Amino acid sequence: xxxxxxxxxxxxxxxxxxxxxxxxxxxxxxxxxxxxxxxxxxxxxxxxxxxxxxxxxxxxxxxxxxxxxxxxxxxxxxxxxxxxxxxxxxxxxxxxxxxxxxxxxxxxxxxxxxxxxxxxxxxxxxxxxxxxxxxxxxxxxxxxxxxxxxxxxxxxxxxxxxxxxxxxxxxxxxxxxxxxxxxxxxxxxxxxxxxxxxxxxxxxxxxxxxxxxxxxxxxxxxxxxxxxxxxxxxxxxxxxxxxxxxxxxxxxxxxxxxxxxxxxxxxxxxxxxxxxxxxxxxxxxxxxxxxxxxxxxxxxxxxxxxxxxxxxxxxxxxxxxxxxxxxxxxxxxxxxxxxxxxxxxxxxxxxxxxxxxxxxxxxxxxxxxxxxxxxxxxxxxxxxxxxxxxxxxxxxxxxxxxxxxxxxxxxxxxxxxxxxxxxxxxxxxxxxxxxxxxxxxxxxxxxxxxxxxxxxxxxxxxxxxxxxxxxxxxxxxxxxxxxxxxxxxxxxxxxxxxxxxxxxxxxxxxxxxxxxxxxxxxxxxxxxxxxxxxxxxxxxxxxxxxxxxxxxxxxxxxxxxxxxxxxxxxxxxxxxxxxxxxxxxxxxxxxxxxxxxxxxxxxxxxxxxxxxxxxxxxxxxxxxxxxxxxxxxxxxxxxxxxxxxxxxxxxxxxxxx
Amino acid sequence: xxxxxxxxxxxxxxxxxxxxxxxxxxxxxxxxxxxxxxxxxxxxxxxxxxxxxxxxxxxxxxxxxxxxxxxxxxxxxxxxxxxxxxxxxxxxxxxxxxxxxxxxxxxxxxxxxxxxxxxxxxxxxxxxxxxxxxxxxxxxxxxxxxxxxxxxxxxxxxxxxxxxxxxxxxxxxxxxxxxxxxxxxxxxxxxxxxxxxxxxxxxxxxxxxxxxxxxxxxxxxxxxxxxxxxxxxxxxxxxxxxx
Ligand SMILES: Nc1nc2c(ncn2[C@@H]2O[C@H](COP(=O)(O)OP(=O)(O)OP(=O)(O)O)[C@@H](O)[C@H]2O)c(=O)[nH]1
Numbered sequence: 051x052x053x054x055x056x057x058x059x060x061x062x063x064x065x066x067x068x069x070x071x072x073x074x075x076x077x078x079x080x081x082x083x084x085x086x087x088x089x090x091x092x093x094x095x096x097x098x099x100x101x102x103x104x105x106x107x108x109x110x111x112x113x114x115x116x117x118x119x120x121x122x123x124x125x126x127x128x129x130x131x132x133x134x135x136x137x138x139x140x141x142x143x144x145x146x147x148x149x150x151x152x153x154x155x156x157x158x159x160x161x162x163x164x165x166x167x168x169x170x171x172x173x174x175x176x177x178x179x180x181x182x183x184x185x186x187x188x189x190x191x192x193x194x195x196x197x198x199x200x201x202x203x204x205x206x207x208x209x210x211x212x213x214x215x216x217x218x219x220x221x222x223x224x225x226x227x228x229x230x231x232x233x234x235x236x237x238x239x240x241x242x243x244x245x246x247x248x249x250x251x252x253x254x255x256x257x258x259x260x261x262x263x264x265x266x267x268x269x270x271x272x273x274x275x276x277x278x279x280x281x282x283x284x285x286x287x288x289x290x291x292x293x294x295x296x297x298x299x300x301x302x303x304x305x306x307x308x309x310x311x312x313x314x315x316x317x318x319x320x321x322x323x324x325x326x327x328x329x330x331x332x333x334x335x336x337x338x339x340x341x342x343x344x345x346x347x348x349x350x351x352x353x354x355x356x357x358x359x360x361x362x363x364x365x366x367x368x369x370x371x372x373x374x375x376x377x378x379x380x381x382x383x384x385x386x387x388x389x390x391x392x393x394x395x396x397x398x399x400x401x402x403x404x405x406x407x408x409x410x411x412x413x414x415x416x417x418x419x420x421x422x423x424x425x426x427x428x429x430x431x432x433x434x435x436x437x438x439x440x441x442x443x444x445x446x447x448x449x450x451x452x453x454x455x456x457x458x459x460x461x462x463x464x465x466x467x468x469x470x471x472x473x474x475x476x477x478x479x480x481x482x483x484x485x486x487x488x489x490x491x492x493x494x495x496x497x498x499x500x501x502x503x504x505x506x507x508x509x510x511x512x513x514x515x516x517x518x519x520x521x522x523x524x525x526x527x528x529x530x531x532x533x534x535x536x537x538x539x540x541x542x543x544x545x546x547x548x549x550x551x552x553x554x555x556x557x558x559x560x561x562x563x564x565x566x567x568x569x570x571x572x573x574x575x576x577x578x579x580x581x582x583x584x585x586x587x588x589x590x591x592x593x594x595x596x597x598x599x600x601x602x603x604x605x606x607x608x609x610x611x612x613x614x615x616x617x618x619x620x621x622x623x624x625x626x627x628x629x630x631x632x633x634x635x636x637x638x639x640x641x642x643x644x645x646x647x648x649x650x651x652x653x654x655x656x657x658x659x660x661x662x663x664x665x666x667x668x669x670x671x672x673x674x675x676x677x678x679x680x681x682x683x684x685x686x687x688x689x690x691x692x693x694x695x696x697x698x699x700x701x702x703x704x705x706x707x
Numbered sequence: 708x709x710x711x712x713x714x715x716x717x718x719x720x721x722x723x724x725x726x727x728x729x730x731x732x733x734x735x736x737x738x739x740x741x742x743x744x745x746x747x748x749x750x751x752x753x754x755x756x757x758x759x760x761x762x763x764x765x766x767x768x769x770x771x772x773x774x775x776x777x778x779x780x781x782x783x784x785x786x787x788x789x790x791x792x793x794x795x796x797x798x799x800x801x802x803x804x805x806x807x808x809x810x811x812x813x814x815x816x817x818x819x820x821x822x823x824x825x826x827x828x829x830x831x832x833x834x835x836x837x838x839x840x841x842x843x844x845x846x847x848x849x850x851x852x853x854x855x856x857x858x859x860x861x862x863x864x865x866x867x868x869x870x871x872x873x874x875x876x877x878x879x880x881x882x883x884x885x886x887x888x889x890x891x892x893x894x895x896x897x898x899x900x901x902x903x904x905x906x907x908x909x910x911x912x913x914x915x916x917x918x919x920x921x922x923x924x925x926x927x928x929x930x931x932x933x934x935x936x937x938x939x940x941x942x943x944x945x946x947x948x949x950x
C-alpha cells in the first residue's frame with residue numbers, strides 16, 4: 051500500500067534555504083487530479099469515477115527536500131472560456147496568482163480531448179509539466195503512448211504516471227521542481243494552420259505597436275480576441291478600440307475562408323492540432339474489444355440497463371443489511387452482559403446518566419458501525435467503478451419528469467451516503483434552479499445514518515419486507531415532491547452533456563481510504579450526540595419530564611399518528627438528527643421494543659424518522675449554498691411531508707392490517 | 708439555384724409524406740389519401756407528376772418514397788409551416804387550435820428571406836407549439852445559428868444553400884456515423900459542445916440510444932459523450948453512406 055505521506059521522508063531538517071513554491075494541478079474532469087493531490091498532501095479530496103467532483107480550489111502542503119510546496123487542486127474543466135464558474139475560477143487563478151509551475155494532468159486513454167486543454171495552457175505560456183496519467187487504463191484499451199515523442203512535440207516535460215498506485219509521482223515532482231529551478235525551457239510555440247497563424251501574428255504585432263501594456267501573454271490575448279472572448283475584450287481600454295476593430299476584421303476574414311464563426315474556427319484548429327499530435331504519439335493495438343465497451347453493452351442495454359440500475363441501488367441496501375446484520379449479531383452477543391436498568395425503578399442520577407451513556411455507546415457500536423462500514427465500502431466501489439454515469443444516462447428521461455437531467459442522479463445517489471457532500475456535488479448541474487431542485491430531492495434520500503436505522507432496526511424488528519416497503523415509498527415521495535417542486539419552479543431544463551469515462555476496477559487504496567474517511571466523520575458526528583442524548587433522555591425519564599412533554603404533543607403523536615405519547619420526546623430529539631427518533635427509542639426501552647410498540651406503530655415511527663427534518667449539518671449547507679430562506683423552506687417541506695404522510699400511512703396500515 | 712416553384716397542392720403532398728416518415732421510407736397511397744383528405748385518384752395523379760419532376764419515387768402498388776430532392780423540399784415547407792405556427796402562437800397569441808390551418812395557408816407564400824428573419828426573431832426554435840414536432844433545420848450554409856445572426860447584423864445577403872445532407876443525431880441509428888454540419892442552439896450550448904470536441908466537420912458515431920426519449924451516446928475524438936435527446940436533436944450531421 052502506498053502511504054500518502056510517503057514523500058515527507060525528506061522533511062524535518064530546518065533549512066535556511068527553504069523555499070516556498072506553488073504547484074497547481076489542472077486538467078479535464080476525471081483525469082486523476084484529486085488522486086494525485088491526496089497522494090502528495092495527505093488530504094481527503096473526493097475521488098470517484100464521474101466528472102466534476104472538485105468544485106472549489108483545494109490547497110494542501112507538501113514538504114519535499116528543501117522546498118515547502120503548496121499544491122493547488124483546480125476544478126476539472128475542458129477549456130478556459132468563461133461560460134462556467136469553474137472555468138472562470140481556474141483561469142483567474144492561473145493568470146493572476148501565477149503558480150510557479152502548472153502540472154497538467156492528462157488522461158492517456160483519451161489523449162486527443164486532453165491535449166485540447168494542454169494546448170490552451172501552452173497558449174497561456176505558463177511554466178508547464180504534463181503528467182501523462184492513467185497509462186494503465188490506456189494500455190487496457192490497447193493504446194500505448196510514446197511519452198518521449200510527446201515531450202518533443204509539446205516542448206514541455208512529460209512524466210508518465212499511474213496515480214492510484216503512486217507510480218511516477220516522485221519524478222513528477224522532480225520535473226516540476228526542475229522547471230522551477232531552471233526556469234521553463236524556451237517556450238516552443240505550437241503553430242496552428244497557416245491562415246489562422248498568419249492572423250494571430252498580424253494581431254500580435256498590431257497590439258505590440260500600440261502603447262498599452264497588458265498583464266497577459268500577447269499571443270494568448272490575440273487568440274482570445276479572435277475567439278471573441280468577452281472578458282478579454284473588456285481588458286482592452288476604450289482608447290484602443292482599433293485593436294478590437296482590427297481583430298474583428300481579421301476574424302471576419304477567417305470566417306470567409308473557413309465558413310464558420312471565429313470562435314469555432316479556433317476550437318477546430320486546436321482540436322485538429324491535438325488530433326495530429328495524438329495521432330503521432332499513440333500506437334493502437336488493434337482488434338481487441340475492450341472490457342469496458344463490452345460492459346457498456348450490458349449496463350446500457352435498453353432493458354438490462356434499467357434492471358442493473360435498480361440492482362445496483364437495491365444491492366447496496368441488501369448487501370448492507372446482510373453484512374451489517376451478521377456483524378451486528380456478533381457484536382451484540384459480545385455486549386450481552388449489558389442490560390439497561392429501568393430508570394424509574396432504581397438508581398441515583400449519576401448511575402442513570404452512566405447507564406444511559408453506556409447504553410448509547412453499546413447501541414452505537416452494535417447498530418452503527420456494522421452497518422456503516424459495508425455500506426460505505428460498496429458505495430465507494432460503485433462511485434469509483436464508473437457505473438454512476440451509466441445510471442445517469444439510463445435515467446435521464448425519468449429525471450426530466452422532475453425538471454432535472456440525468457446527471458442530477460449522481461448527487462442523489464451520493465445522498466444515500468450523506469446529504470452534505472451530495473448537496474455540494476449538485477454543483478455539477480448548470481443552474482441554481484436545478485441545484486435547488488436536486489438538493490430538495492436529496493434531503494428526501496435516506497442518508498447512511500437513516501439507512502442504518504432502517505436496516506438495523508426496522509429490518510431486524512419488523513422484517514426486511516418493511517424496510518424495502520419504506521424505501522419504495524421514499525422513492526415515490528422523492529418523485530412526488532420533485533414533481534410538485536418542478537411545477538412551483540418552472541423553467542427550461544438544460545440538456546445533458548456528459549463525458550462517459552471507461553469502467554475501472556476500483557483501486558483498493560481509494561476504496562479503503564474513502565470508506566475510512568466517511569466512516570470516521572459519521573462516527574465523530576453521531577457518537578457524541580448519541581451518548582449525551584441517550585443519557586439525557588434517561589435523566590429526563592427519571593426526573594418525570596417525559597410524561598408532560600408527551601402529553602403536550604399527544605394531539606400530534608397519539609391522535610394523528612396513532613403512536614404512544616412517549617414518542618413526543620423522540621420527535622423533539624429528532625430535530626437534531628432524525629435517526630435519533632428510533633435510536634432514542636432503544637435508549638429508553640432497550641432492545642425489547644415489541645413489548646411497547648405494535649408493529650404498525652413501529653413502522654409509522656420509522657417512516658417519520660426517515661423523512662422528518664434534515665439534520666443540522668444539512669440545513670447549514672443548504673443555507674450556505676442557497677440562503678437561509680430556501681434552507682428553511684426545504685426543511686419545512688420535509689417536516690410537513692413527514693407528518694402529513696405519516697398520518698395517512700398510519701390510517702392505511704390500520705385499514706389493511 | 709432554386710428549384711422550380713411547385714403548386715400549393717404539390718407542396719402539401721410533400722409535406723404530408725414528410726410528416727408520415729421523416730427519412731424517405733415508403734408511404735402507401737391510402738395513408739396519403741387519408742392525411743390529405745382528397746380522393747385517391749387525385750393523389751395518384753399528383754404523385755405521378757411529382758415523380759416526373761424527381762421529387763418522389765412512385766411505383767404503383769408498392770407505395771411512394773421521397774427522393775433526396777423531395778426530402779429537401781418537404782423539409783423546407785415543413786420548416787416554414789412550423790416556424791409560422793410558433794410565430795402565430797408565441798407572438799400573435801392565437802389559440803392553439805387555430806394556428807395549424809392558418810400556418811397551412813401562409814407557408815406557401817413565405818419567402819426564404821422572410822423565413823430566415825422569422826427564425827431569428829423567434830430565437831431559433833426547435834419544436835413547433837402544437838404537437839412538439841421538431842422544426843427541420845434551415846437549408847443555408849451555416850454551421851451555427853450564431854453565424855446566421857452575424858450575417859444578418861453585418862448585412863451580408865449572399866448565403867449559399869447547403870450542399871450536404873443534414874440529419875439530426877437523434878434520428879440516426881446505433882452504429883451510424885456522420886460529419887457534423889450544423890448545430891442549432893444558443894451560444895452556451897454551442898460553446899460547450901465545441902469544447903467537448905463536437906466541432907463542425909468532425910465525425911461522430913452514434914453508439915447507443917437510450918429508450919423512452921433518453922439520451923444518445925456518441926463517440927467523438929476517441930471518447931464517449933452522452934447527450935440529452937433535446938441536444939442531440941439539434942446537432943445535424945451529413946450521414947456517411949453505409950456500405
Ligand atoms: N486505473 C487508474 N485509475 C485512475 C488513475 N488515476 C486516477 N484514477 C481514477 O480516476 C478517477 C478520477 O480520479 P479523480 O482524482 O477523482 O479525478 P479528478 O481529476 O480530480 O476529477 P474531478 O474532480 O471530477 O475534476 C477515479 O476513479 C480514480 O480512481 C490511474 O492512474 N489509473
